[in-house]
Every structure is written in structure tokens, then in C-alpha cells.
Amino acid sequence: MNFNQTDKVVELTRKLENFMAENVYPIEHEYEQFVRNSNNLWVVPPVVKTLKEKAKTEGLWNLFLPEEYADYSAGLSNLEYAPLAEIMGRVEFSSDLFNCNAPDTGNMEVLARYGTDEQKKNWLKPLLNGDIRSAFLMTEPDVASSDATNIECSIVKDGDDYIVNGRKWWSTGVYHPQCKVLIVMGKTDPSAPRHIQQSMILIPMDAAGVQLVRPLEVFGDLHSPQGHGEVLLDNVRVPANNILLGEGRGFEIAQGRLGPGRIHHCMRLIGGAQRALELMCSRAESRIAFGKKLSDQGVVRDQIAQSACEIEQARLLTLSAADKLDKHGNKEAKDAIAMIKVIVPSMAQQVTDRAIQIFGGMGLCQDTPLPGIFGYARYVRLADGPDEVHSSQLGKLIINRYSKI
Missing domain, CATH: 1.10.540.10 (Acyl-CoA dehydrogenase/oxidase, N-terminal domain)
Structure with a gap:
């Protein structure tokens, strides 16, 4: 590499x-x-x-x-x-x-x-x-959406149209004033084989029946101006040519979409963690406690050293995953993508937590970017699939690979 x-x-x-x-x-x-x-x-x-x-x-x-x-x-x-x-x-x-x-x-x-x-x-x-914004509606409150085959939102053909009914949440971007289109995942054929029941369809934000139920806070933050919303789709009618790729292709599209997206999240989180580390070092060098700088405390040096190691490990692993995705595609890179999705958000959360501790009370408030970095790292451990799902799938891949030796 x-x-x-x-x-x-x-x-x-x-x-x-x-x-x-x-x-x-x-x-x-x-x-x-x-x-x-x-x-x-x-x-x-x-x-x-x-x-x-x-x-x-x-x-x-x-x-x-x-x-x-x-x-x-x-x-x-x-x-x-x-x-x-x-x-x-x-x-x-x-x-x-x-x-x-x-x-x-x-x-x-x-x-x-x-x-x-x-x-x-x-x-x-x-x-x-950059004239408009969009939202992606997959997660639902009534089912375990970490398994996308559970999704219940219905997309039913009706002449030259589809009628969409369902309730979605954690729909990032729906409250943005420029949000004009939704990509919605639902089921067109519940009787089909498990992974070809789902389809994706484009719904204009102003379509009749699209109802914003409420914004969802992340640790008390609404993430304005885009926000995360709960959305009710009540007999939303759209033209049949709004379907993406064709009926039964939704799961395939989702896998193609989420691979690069997971890498993008990890890349951004490494940047957040790196900034937390730099702020941690600056604070440790300038803050005096019990007669000496925090940077002279062994435990603080250890936390800084550990953080630097973890960031670099995560960075190299993410670069490796990106390289594998470029060279071999999403399917071949799914093990590397699962690794970084498990490792990087937790790393960023832990590094930022150490920085908050070294800053003391200041690290908890709006005077530093640390609360935002911490919150982002924490919710990405659920976004695009929770840690446990990626660990389970990764374990299965590794067992299958080495049990045949």
C-alpha cells in the first residue's frame, strides 16, 4: 500500500x-x-x-x-x-x-x-x-432498522404511480430549509426473497402526505439548521419513474451507498479526534494544578501518548480501507469497512473524553468544540449500523475465511 x-x-x-x-x-x-x-x-x-x-x-x-x-x-x-x-x-x-x-x-x-x-x-x-439539500429515510422507530430487511414502510404500485406509507426517524436533513428531495427505502414486495423485497424511491419534500412529526435531539442538541426528524409518510403518491434502479434493488443500492459513507464518517472523526488531541496538548501545557503544569503529570502524558497512538492506528486502518474500496469495490472491502466502523468512532469518543477530562469544566461547555466532537463520535456508533452489527458481520467473515484453511 x-x-x-x-x-x-x-x-x-x-x-x-x-x-x-x-x-x-x-x-x-x-x-x-x-x-x-x-x-x-x-x-x-x-x-x-x-x-x-x-x-x-x-x-x-x-x-x-x-x-x-x-x-x-x-x-x-x-x-x-x-x-x-x-x-x-x-x-x-x-x-x-x-x-x-x-x-x-x-x-x-x-x-x-x-x-x-x-x-x-x-x-x-x-x-x-448546492442549490438544494436532501435527506435519506431508512431507519424506522418500530423495527430494529440495523437489519434493513425489517423495514416496514410500504411502496405499492398504483397504475402509473407508487403510494408510500410508513414512519421514519433519524432522517438527517429533513428540517433544513433547502431540503427538497427524500430518498426513501421501503418494501415493494414483502413476499419476495428477503434481500429483494426493498426498493428506494425519490419523494419531493413538498409531496402531499409528507409530514414532519418532530425534530430529534442528540444529547439535547437539535443540530440546526439541518436536524434529524421523525417523518410520517401518509399515502404519499409519486410517479412510478421516481423509483431508483427498479423494484427490489433497494438493498443493493443501500450497500453501495453506505460503504463510502461509512468511510467518510470515519475520515471526519479522525479529524475531530486529532483536533481534540491538539487541544488536549495545549491545555496540558498551559494549565497549572498543584504547583505544576498538567503536562508534567505522568498520567496526563500517558493519556496524550495513548491518544496519539490510537489516532494514528485508526488513520492507517481507514486509509487501508479506502485503498481497498478503490481497488476492489464495496463487496471486497466490506471487512475493512466493518473494522473502521467499529474502531474509529469509539477511538474518537475515547480521545475526546480524555481531552474533556483534561480541560475540566471548560471541556463540557461551548467554549471548546469538544462536546460536539464527542457527540458526533457517539452517535456514529449507531449511525450506518451499530458497532455490534459490524463486529458480528466481521467475525463471521473472518471465521469463514480461516476455518477453510
């Missing part, structure tokens, strides 16, 4: 780091204050539009799409995108500034890979331009 970056990525890294230093870090506190003001709920901070236009101008836009979609993006592989996603992960909201935010990245990849020309024209192009 060769993790040396190309000249193209080295230049993009330089530009992105400069952009963050000049435009993002200085407004981080201002942004957080704006979105936490109850008067600004579901309102995009005005500075976001300005910075998005600047990112476009500087060629820092849609960095996540691979080479076959170079007309839309920088045309990077997963391995090439990794250091850029890590930089963006240092600030919770910054991916949005470069049109590299979830769930839009996954939804754009789905439309780019599986969408018809009409679907691409109506939804992909506006998403790539």
Missing part, C-alpha cells in the same frame, strides 16, 4: 487548510452561537452562503466524488479524499461549506450511480450545485 498523496491532493490539502485557517476557524464560535439561538431555529447562518461561493471559486467543491464523475467534482478516489475529509472533520459544520456533508454526499453518489437522466437533471444537478 502506498499512501503517498498525488501532487493534486497535496495542492488541494494546502488550499483547504488555508481556507479553514482564514475562513472557518475564525467564525466557528459565531456560527455555533447563531444556530443555538432559538430565534434562528432551522435558519442557515448568512455566512454559510458567502463561504460556499468562495469554496466553489477556489475549486474546493464536491471533493468526495470519484474520477468517473470528474465533470461534477475534483474527481478523487476514496484514498485521495481521505486527508481532505479529515481536515473538514476538525470543525463539525465545515463539510457543508464544501458540499461534502452527509447525507447529501451519499444521496449524490446514489443518484450519480443509479439515477436516470431525468432523475439526475431534477435532483443530482441541483445537489451538486
